[in-house]
Structures are given as structure tokens and as C-alpha cells.
Amino acid sequence: MTDALVIGGGPAGLMAAEALLTAGRTVTLVEAKPSIGRKFLMAGKSGLNLTKMQAFGPFLATYGTGLHPTMRACLKAFGPSEVKGWAEGLGQTTFTGSTGRLFPHAMKASPLLRAWLARLDALGLERHTRWRWVDWERNIHHFETPEGARVLTPRVTVFALGGASWARLGSDGHWAERFAANGIEVAPFQPSNVGQLVEWSDHMVRHFGAPLKGIALHAGDQVSRGEVVISKRGLEGGGVYPLAPSLREGADLTLDLMPDLSLQAVVERLAKPKGKASLSNHLRRVLKLSPAAQAILREFVHPLPHDPIALAQMIKAVPIRHAGLRPMDEAISTAGGVSFDALDDTLMLKDRPGTFCAGEMLDWDAPTGGYLLTACFATGLWAGRHAAEYDRP
Template sequence: MSERAPALVIGAGPAGLMAAEALSAAGHAVIVAEAMPTPARKFLMAGKSGLNLTREEPAPAFAARIAGGAAPRPVPGRPPGYLRTEDLRAIVEGFGPAAMRSWAEGLGIALFTGSTGRVFPVGMKASPLLRAWLRRLSAQGVELRTRWRWTGIDGAAMVFSTSEGSRRISAAATVLALGGASWPRLGSDAAWVPLLADAGVGIAPFRPANMGLLVNWSPLMARQFGAAVKGTRLRAGPLESRGEWVITAQGAEGGGIYEIAAALRDGAGATIDLLPNLDSAALAARLARPRGRLSLGNWLRRVLGDPVKVALLLEWGQPLPAGPAALAARIKGLPLRHEAVAGLDRAISSAGGIRLDSLTPDLALWALPSLHAAGEMLDWEAPTGGYLLTACLATGRHAGLAAARQLGQAAAAVR
């Protein structure tokens, strides 16, 4: 069976729903096709531990945390003009933290800002926001079809596998928002890659992003499994984090780790400052005081003030230097030793996807001009802490607005 539609969005995650909102707000009828039984499953899973919507930060500084993907390649015969990292950052800056807050509050969601600048719903859950969002989209005429899996392109039609057999939709404008390659059980399985690659779209290999670390802990660390590490500074390459993280049986997880994970994945070494609020000289003076009859562990606990930090120092800092200055340097530059980063199946997000040089600044595909793409399908990455989610919504909005302009121009040409 075949049908025609003004606008089609494939994928009902945050980027897809935002594209549908932009299209429908411009007056266009929109069909949203989603492969899973319910929309926004990854969004809901992320919100189970507190939905971090965005971060209270100036828009330019916020957008600077977006990293573009592979360097552009010249394409013979293609007109100039492709999506650059600075274009991607401008898209995010155009729908930055203030706009994100206004949008969520417009759905009736009360927000608060935590001590680190992270913005959360007062209820700390994703489900109320999603329900309000879906109600708004329905009121704007958006039709959501679940269990519709995109399987290919047949001329001008998008082909879907559904519970009622194969279906085709021919749309004047289509936005793809199918996610990346992390958390495949929630729908982001990258099954779309061969469909676009066969059509001539450049695809950068997927890599894990915002992932934990795999560590072969010594048996003595077992008592620390589940412990939160607070009040440290982590550095890896150009990246730095003051966020909290957690010691697990497999290694290390949490926002503090995720903020530097990209540099670790790409081969950078990492260090931990266990006492970032105390300078080296003051720490060395503290370490120079007589230890008395205190055991090494008790003495270090008195100095560091936290048994978890002591455990990390004894795990990764051996052999401990003898002099106060050298020991202070070790405490403030403890090597973060790990065997590997977690793989795509355990990563929160992914890097890789549609190459930026395969896209126009409007997020249209050079190889398939009637199609736009958004969200984690694109070859970019951002840390958690509000950056990732805001950027997904920003790209979805940008693609939806561009598709709406395309529809408007086509209607004007007919008139």
C-alpha cells in the first residue's frame, strides 16, 4: 500500500519529535514513523535517574562543547557548501540553554538548576514531559505510527515494514532521526546505515561516546564498588571534569568520567587531582607534618578526608613517593589507569554517523536532497550534562524548520 504525505519524520526520539513540532507548527501535516512500540524509549531511560535537560551556561560556551566529526573530503562535481562544525555549533547556539528552558516550561514542566548549573525537571522524570509533548504534537495534527520500521527507499517513496505488511509513504519533505549506534535494545541500532550508504551518503564509523571505563581492580577495591567519587578534577587531553563518578565492579562510570571519555577513547592519558581545592604547596606542608603512630591508611585518610580517595591513591599511585612534595604531586596528578573504554553496547551515545560533508548547512543530504537528518545520526558528539540532549533537540528543530521552508518553496512554485 502507498500513500502521500506533506511531511514525514522517521524516528520518534527527541530529535524526531522536535522536527515534527517545527513542521506542524508551520502548518504542515506530519506523519512520524517509529520502529519501536512506543516513542522516545532512550529518552525515557535517560530520565529514570533524573532528566538533565540542559545546563545554565552562556549559549556560545555551551555550543563550544559540541565536537564535529571527520574532516571534510572534496567531492568531485558537488557544489560547494557543506555542514561544518561551526555551523553545527551555531545550530545549537540558536536553541541553547535559555531556549531549552523556555520550551520545557511551555509544556508545563517546572524546572530547577542544581549547584553545578545542570537543569532538571522538578519531578526529576522524563515521562511527564514526554506526555505533555505528545499531547501538544497531537493537537498540532502530528500522527504517530509505532512499529513502523524503515526498510528502504523505492523511488520517491520510503518503505516500511509494519505489522500489516509493507507500506510506502511518498512525502514532499522527510526528516530522518533514527539515532546512532548506542543502546540498540532501545531502538538506536544503526540499521539505517546501509540504506543511506547505498544511496551515496558518506558514513563515518561509529564509536562509543559518553561511556564508562573498564578497570581490572585489585581485590582490595571490592569494598569500594558502588562508592561515589566526589570533589576531584579529572583531566584527559584538552578535556577537564569536576563531576562526580562511581566506582563499579567493571570499572568507572558517571558524569565526571563521561566528560573526558572522548579523549580517553582517542588515546589520551588521564590524571586525577584528588584535592583540587588545595594547591601543591599547601598539600606538601600538610604532608610534612609528623605522622606519629598512625598507620599509612589512617594518616592518608586524615590528609585526604575521604576513604574512597585513599583507596584510589593506594590502587593507582603505588609505589607512593617518599617526600612530601613528591607525594603531593602524586595526589594532585594521580594516573587514571584503565584497560579500555566501554563499547557501543554500553555507551550512552555514539560518535560517527552521517559525515558532515554529506550534509548541507540545512541538514539536507547532498545525495538525497528531499531528505534532512538530525540528532545522533550525524557525525558529532557532546558530553552528557545537558549538552547531548539540547543538541539533539536543536538539530531536530533546525531540520524541521528547513524541511518546512522546503515545503513552502514548493507550494509557492506551484502557485
């Protein structure tokens, strides 16, 4: 018999464990991988973006109009200012970048994770790695471990098993089959925050690795401003990732190479005499289009029209012909997971009293830029606090 069990050692699971320990519960945390927080560490490899420091209204709106009320409540209880205070409470000073993104001064995730685990250990956390959850019957949980099969029977449980991307780091989504087999509604996983597959012509090879800056991308009613990188496999980067919800629904993708100029302003610049200059030099001179931007334009619009109006229309809406999203395991995160219809407003499974769910295994979607990580923290804390208050009959 175990008091409180947390299954999953990512940000949501660790936050649930902290909430339970702070409330005085005895907590056992199990993780399938050899170490804790592997995806968290990978997310911080190029700079750990903890959250976005902005007013709560715009912050919440970024998650989309379909955000479930329980998710809104979680984020209201633990939003950007709470994330900042929590990180600094672990001794990790932070700074806010020019775009409002919050980072620890160390930039990496490892110092924060070490400090976090030290605090949890001091509170009495018992943790096991290489324990893979297999199935459960009521509140009896079965695990595969290096020492063989193990069974735990907790009073309360918080699942934080992640989504279905980056399987090598632990989020393989295999748990969904067992949940569905036990009658729990699970929405199919879909890739999110992921690149676009583009089958380039040979002339694009020399531009692989080149960035496209100062652009805007449009898909359906979504607009994204951000850098995109031309890769061998397609388009990658923060500019295209937020458009995944619309692109999953089949929306067309267009690229505005001059988003800070109106169509008329582009026409006027293109109409300037070009003399003996080639069209490429003319585009470089009057619009400052980089070689990579011109290559993208020529890849999808050929031949280029010489009429200033027609050419300006193409520059403002380059039609990107793509072959869909990159595979789900390459996605930063996934949509889909445990349906909110299967949960009450404490994130407890309605058909499994005393069993809570948190993090990416819930059916929600969020862009990168701190929104994804903040919601994992917030749902883990919400589930952990309510689990701490729950007394199994």
C-alpha cells in the same frame, strides 16, 4: 503519497514534527519501537536534565572546537533559554540547580513527553509504532510493520534515527549501512559519555559502588570535575564521561585526588609529623582522603612513597591504568554518523533533495549535562523548519 514524513520518535524527531505541524504541514511520524521516546524516558529516569543555563559562549565552547558551523547555527537558534521556554510552554515548570543544570520540577521525562505528544496529536500528528525503516529509493521509503511491508512516498522527509548506543531503546545504528550503500558519507560510530574499563585487583572489591568526590580527571588537554563511581567493571559517572573524546584518541588518564590544593600545599600537609599513626590514618587526617580515594591511590601506586614530595605528586596525578572505553552499546551517546559534508546548511542531504537529518545520527559529539539533549532538540527544530519550507519540484 504523504506530505511530510518523520522517521524516528525521539526528541529530534518529535521536535521536527512539531516544526512541520506548526508550519501547516501534514505529518506522519513512524517509530520502530512499540512506543515513542523510549531513550528520552530512560534519560529522565534519574532526573531529566534538559539543558545547562549559562551564557551562550561558554555553553557553545563545551561542544569543542571542532563543532560544525551548522551545529552552531542550530544551537544559536534554540539554546538554553529557548529550551526552558519550550518546556514551560508545555506546562512543565522548571528550576535551575546549583551547577546551572535545568530540570523540570517533576524531574521525570514522562509528564513532559505526555504533554508534548498531546500537543502534537492536537495539531494533527499521525503516528505509527513498530514501523522499522528498511531502505529507500529517491523519496520512496520502505518499512517493515506488524501488518507487513509498507511504502510511503513523502514530499519531504526528516530522518531522526539516533546513534548506535542503547540498541534496546531504538538507537541501534543499523541505518548507517543503508545510508553508506546509497552513497551517503557516514563517519564510523564511536562510544561517547561512557565509562572506563578497569581490571581491578581483589582488594578493590569492597569499594565497588563507592563514589569518588571532589576530584579532577585529566586526559590530554581535557579536564573534568565531577563524581566518579568505582564499579565492578571500572569507573563510571559524570566525571569520566566528558573525557571520552581524548580517551578514544589514546590519551592517558590521571586522577587528581586534591584538585583544590596546589602541589606545594599537599606536600606541606604530608610533611606534618605523623607520629605512630599509619600512613592510611595520616592521609585521612591531613588530607581527609576517603577509604575509596586511598584504595584508588594504592591500586595504581605501589608501594606508596613515604617522601612527601613524591607522594604528593602521585596524589595529584594518580595514573589510571585502564583497558579502554566500555562497549558502545553501554555508552549514553555516540560520536560519528552522517557527515556534515553530505549535508547543506539546512541539514538536507545534498544528494537527496527534500530529505533532512537531525539528532544523534549526525556526526557530532557532546557531553551530558543537558548539552546532548539540547542539541537534539535544536537540530530537530532546524531540520523541521527547513523541511517545512521545502517544496519538492
